Amino acid sequence: MTTKKNQLITTAFELFYYNGIHAVGINKILEVSGIAKKTLYNHFQSKEELIEATLTFRDVQYRNWLYERVNEAPKGIERIHALFDALDDWFNNRVCHFQLFRGCFFINTSAEFGDPSTKINQVCVAHKTEIRRFIKTQVSELNIQPHHLELITDSIQLLKEGAITIAAVQEDCHIAEKAKKSALLIIDAYSNSAINKG
Amino acid sequence: MTTKKNQLITTAFELFYYNGIHAVGINKILEVSGIAKKTLYNHFQSKEELIEATLTFRDVQYRNWLYERVNEAPKGIERIHALFDALDDWFNNRVCHFQLFRGCFFINTSAEFGDPSTKINQVCVAHKTEIRRFIKTQVSELNIQPHHLELITDSIQLLKEGAITIAAVQEDCHIAEKAKKSALLIIDAYSNSAINKG
DNA sequence: CACATAGTAGACAAATAGGTCTACTTTTGT
DNA sequence: ACAAAAGTAGACCTATTTGTCTACTATGTG
Numbered sequence: 201m202t203t204k205k206n207q208l209i210t211t212a213f214e215l216f217y218y219n220g221i222h223a224v225g226i227n228k229i230l231e232v233s234g235i236a237k238k239t240l241y242n243h244f245q246s247k248e249e250l251i252e253a254t255l256t257f258r259d260v261q262y263r264n265w266l267y268e269r270v271n272e273a274p275k276g277i278e279r280i281h282a283l284f285d286a287l288d289d290w291f292n293n294r295v296c297h298f299q300l301f302r303g304c305f306f307i308n309t310s311a312e313f314g315d316p317s318t319k320i321n322q323v324c325v326a327h328k329t330e331i332r333r334f335i336k337t338q339v340s341e342l343n344i345q346p347h348h349l350e351l352i353t354d355s356i357q358l359l360k361e362g363a364i365t366i367a368a369v370q371e372d373c374h375i376a377e378k379a380k381k382s383a384l385l386i387i388d389a390y391s392n393s394a395i396n397k398g
Numbered sequence: 399m400t401t402k403k404n405q406l407i408t409t410a411f412e413l414f415y416y417n418g419i420h421a422v423g424i425n426k427i428l429e430v431s432g433i434a435k436k437t438l439y440n441h442f443q444s445k446e447e448l449i450e451a452t453l454t455f456r457d458v459q460y461r462n463w464l465y466e467r468v469n470e471a472p473k474g475i476e477r478i479h480a481l482f483d484a485l486d487d488w489f490n491n492r493v494c495h496f497q498l499f500r501g502c503f504f505i506n507t508s509a510e511f512g513d514p515s516t517k518i519n520q521v522c523v524a525h526k527t528e529i530r531r532f533i534k535t536q537v538s539e540l541n542i543q544p545h546h547l548e549l550i551t552d553s554i555q556l557l558k559e560g561a562i563t564i565a566a567v568q569e570d571c572h573i574a575e576k577a578k579k580s581a582l583l584i585i586d587a588y589s590n591s592a593i594n595k596g
Numbered sequence: 597c598a599c600a601t602a603g604t605a606g607a608c609a610a611a612t613a614g615g616t617c618t619a620c621t622t623t624t625g626t
Numbered sequence: 627a628c629a630a631a632a633g634t635a636g637a638c639c640t641a642t643t644t645g646t647c648t649a650c651t652a653t654g655t656g
Binding site: 597598599600601602603604605606607608609610611612613614615616617618619620621622623624625626 | 655
């Protein structure tokens with residue numbers, strides 16, 4: 201992929217993520233990136249195609265970051281800790297190659313494009329589904345009974361998505377820590393050792 | 399307030415909630431409501447003022463519904479059940495005076511208006527803060543220790559916001575039930591009777 | 597060197613945005 | 627009944643939107 205195309209995608213993503221997609225015009229992206237309009241329409245058929253490209257870009261960037269952060273911890277409960285610690289860094293702008301936290305780009309974009317049948321919306325769903333799959337993989341390494349796998353995965357995803365929303369809307373920068381506590385409590389309640397204790 | 403003004407607000411809300419705010423022009427609102435442009439600008443100074451009015455409208459409508467649903471249950475754990483049962487009805491379009499579920503209007507709007515310093519965004523924050531206050535009131539009626547009040551409130555709000563997001567983006571219509579299970583588990587872990595048991 | 601590729605600058609078009617204004621009609625309160 | 631208030635229809639204005647097109651300019655490889 202050419203440099204210009206990458207520049208367009210990253211510039212578009214930055215502006216979209218900050219301001220919302222509908223609020224950012226093509227001309228603004230060209231002005232900020234310093235790239236000619238012809239070049240944009242040489243690489244993308246339409247604004248929609250550029251939007252889709254920014255979603256793909258962010259999907260890769262975000263998952264690379266999150267998965268690396270989680271996978272560098274040892275398997276098991278440590279990775280649940282790592283998940284929420286990563287969120288905490290994200291909310292508090294300690295991820296240096298991310299820009300200022302403004303919620304989840306996929307939730308935001310999905311909110312802007314109401315109709316669930318659009319391709320844009322489907323990319324957002326796919327991202328969340330993939331994240332859930334990843335969480336499930338981590339949960340499966342815990343000392344739990346297999347029939348609790350889905351339920352614990354759901355709980356953690358609920359807490360994660362809730363934390364992102366609360367961090368974004370209410371600007372509560374400690375929310376990831378609170379979500380982590382709840383997650384650990386739930387895991388503990390379902391864990392084999394807890395059952396053995398009881 | 400005049401009938402025309404109300405019509406404008408409800409029509410605008412319906413269109414905004416379905417399609418996103420930036421995606422809906424003034425002319426579309428006029429066309430659907432069948433009201434003249436002059437009348438709109440007689441009641442509102444700008445589109446922004448109309449947006450603010452739709453936010454206030456929804457804030458009142460939504461809280462009236464939710465608070466009534468919760469308050470008709472007896473105080474205590476029953477009201478936590480009622481909270482998540484209400485969410486379940488909302489997600490599954492069983493609230494007859496609401497339109498098709500498309501997530502939380504305040505989260506969606508906040509996502510579209512990135513800058514947290516705008517008045518529009520502040521109204522969204524105020525809504526969430528008020529909802530949290532209400533949840534806290536319900537939690538305070540549970541058989542818990544006072545120093546756990548904030549933490550349990552946070553947990554329930556996390557699960558609630560997470561459920562709204564997942565229901566909206568992934569269209570998982572059973573998510574409220576799962577959130578409820580997690581909430582009850584957390585409350586049970588913190589409850590006095592549980593501590594007495596251990 | 598030459599030529600194809602990729603990029604630039606920006607005029608232009610068509611559509612749509614928010615918002616104003618005039619002229620006319622309907623409603624409403626006294 | 628009559629005057630004031632509220633509403634209608636829609637032309638109009640200006641700014642902005644996405645997208646096209648032309649003419650020109652780097653650039654880099656055979």
